[in-house]
Amino acid sequence: MPETAPDLVPDGDLDPRAPEGDRNPRAPEGATACLVLGDGSVFWGRGFGAHTPAGNAPAAEVCFNTGMTGYQETLTDPSYAGQIITFTFPHVGNVGTNPEDLEAATPVARGLVVKQDVTEPANYRSTRHLDLWLKSHDVPGIAGLDTRALTARIRDGGAPNGVLCFPADGRFDLSALRAQAGAWPGLEGMDLAKEVSCRQPYRWDETEWAWPQGFGRQAAPKHKVVAVDYGAKRNILRCLAAAGLDVTVVPATATAEEILRHQPDGVFLSNGPGDPAATGEYAVPAIREVLEKRVPVFGICLGHQLLGLALGGKTYKLDRGHRGANQPVKDLTTGKVEITSQNHGFAVDERSLPSTVRVTHVSLFDGSNEGLAATDRPAFSVQYHPEASPGPTDSHYLFHRFVDLIETSKGG
């Protein structure tokens, strides 16, 4: 193991070397970056990845992810727009980066917080050091701070807003950073899906990529679906194609007419960032119209929340969200428990759902809703990510459930 430098003082305000009452203590020795939270607290660390522009460090919600692998997929998952990700697993970066594990062309996360300094990559698939990859995509990182303390703070107090600052000149204006973190409006009410969505419709055609172990290659397409891209992860589109679907992707703001013009056998609603209620302003009317035409609908994560809204339910913000690869969920249809991968900060309020909606999945961590199905039309959705493989292929059956629904609807 390479030697790593010790943790820096975790919180500038608690720095014993800072004079009493000093709200702007100097950066501790060795600190080149800091994370400033909306409540004014400061976590010092060592910067890596891209420097932040002077006076314009990115503000975002600071969340945590407990996954032990998949940092590149996490960083490129468009659902992380507007967020700084704290990785609770300490060794991030040690398998480098490669072009196959991207969930989107570029990362949208505003920054990452890790415990250990990023080491040289040790993996045959690596084509680039994480540090260089982050630099090339303009994403700043901070290492060497107490990610446990930060995670405990998020767990106990909810996900705070924060600013990650890694200035090239090593100067920190903590007052300005505190003001910036305090002024960031937060994710509630924020519509980010249309920012990360594709701009033009396109056909998903990716037959030559490496497939997840044991998942097989693309089957000859039997049915045609339109996937509405609210910030879709590539592996979802891959899984739809692997289940035998011909996939056309359309922008988040596509109207029902623009969706139905493709004469789809089914409509898929993707994952995506931001507040579903804000996204719903344009998405919900389109989904409602698709539902009225009785076209089969399947939604994942943000797509699940939007389907919940379209069916008459409400969504709310969870205190700290579910982000990681070990989240137990019970499928109430089969009684089976799946270990799932998740990344969401909002949820469907089960109590708000009309009687024409059945709850199909529930979180065994906190009892929140993880899946629903309409009883009067062909539509279902899950809050978690069946395209990810946190262990075995627990949740891939949902893509086949979608195909079955399409076939039943076609009368085939």
Ligand SMILES: NC(=O)CC[C@H](N)C(=O)O
């Ligand atoms: N992964 C997702 O689709 C996230 C959905 C939504 N932005 C949330 O945080 O709950």
